[in-house]
Amino acid sequence: MISILMYHQVGDFAPMRTHRANYCDRRRFAAQMGFLARFGYRVLSLDQALGVLRGERPAPPRAVVLTFDDGYDNFADHALPVLQRHGFPATVYAISGWLGRRAEWFAKDPGRPIPTLMSAARLRGIQDAGITIGSHTHSHARLAEVDARTKRDELTRSKSMLEDALGVPVQHLCYPFGSFDHDTVHAAAETGYLSATTCLRGGAEVLIDHPLVLPRKAISYGDNLLGYWWKVAVKQAPTETLEEWRETMRESVAHLS
Numbered sequence: 239m240i241s242i243l244m245y246h247q248v249g250d251f252a253p254m255r256t257h258r259a260n261y262c263d264r265r266r267f268a269a270q271m272g273f274l275a276r277f278g279y280r281v282l283s284l285d286q287a288l289g290v291l292r293g294e295r296p297a298p299p300r301a302v303v304l305t306f307d308d309g310y311d312n313f314a315d316h317a318l319p320v321l322q323r324h325g326f327p328a329t330v331y332a333i334s335g336w337l338g339r340r341a342e343w344f345a346k347d348p349g350r351p352i353p354t355l356m357s358a359a360r361l362r363g364i365q366d367a368g369i370t371i372g373s374h375t376h377s378h379a380r381l382a383e384v385d386a387r388t389k390r391d392e393l394t395r396s397k398s399m400l401e402d403a404l405g406v407p408v409q410h411l412c413y414p415f416g417s418f419d420h421d422t423v424h425a426a427a428e429t430g431y432l433s434a435t436t437c438l439r440g441g442a443e444v445l446i447d448h449p450l451v452l453p454r455k456a457i458s459y460g461d462n463l464l465g466y467w468w469k470v471a472v473k474q475a476p477t478e479t480l481e482e483w484r485e486t487m488r489e490s491v492a493h494l495s
């Protein structure tokens with residue numbers, strides 16, 4: 239099993255009741271990374287994890303992948319220095335149409351500060367520091383709810399814009415809001431993405447999970463180290479939705495490979 243962990247913002251936040259999986263206190267984050275280092279976890283890049291999941295390289299016993307959705311400035315401020323201290327790889331999913339802007343969607347939720355998203359220059363900076371940049375679509379679209387043309391446009395436009403900005407292939411995708419359907423997966427394959435992460439809850443299993451429908455584990459503001467250990471290390475029975483997707487992808491895998 240590979241635990242693909244999902245983070246959003248890392249920083250100083252007043253305790254909140256809702257959207258807790260969008261926040262991680264920076265001290266807790268440092269403690270979590272220290273925990274992974276101390277207990278011998280292997281933090282893999284997404285490319286390394288894909289090799290393991292395809293059965294091409296041996297699976298380390300305690301494998302973890304770190305992913306950060308939306309591309310907030312506070313990743314570079316607070317998460318990156320900790321990752322660098324430990325030499326941990328990570329992936330940041332950027333929204334190509336929102337680079338350098340305030341995440342205005344937070345305004346819908348009064349009382350929550352509106353964070354800013356990394357600019358193209360800042361993304362290049364974290365890429366130079368060893369971080370992989372993936373796509374989180376062009377406009378943070380709910381891909382299961384838009385028509386076929388919009389799906390394709392969101393996937394191709396973000397890929398090519400990020401590639402222009404970064405000068406490297408962008409091969410990893412994350413479905414905003416965890417919203418995707420079968421057509422989305424086909425469009426992602428045709429656009430040339432090698433992996434796509436979801437909000438399906440669970441550990442990713444070798445030769446079971448399709449690279450374009452990868453389950454993750456959301457780290458919440460409330461997770462202390464015991465809760466963190468439980469999420470990272472303990473294997474849970476797959477949720478019904480995850481099982482359904484595994485079945486669906488087994489049936490359609492011939493089309494995609």
Ligand SMILES: [Zn+2]
Nearest residue numbers: 307308414415
């Ligand atoms: Zn997002």
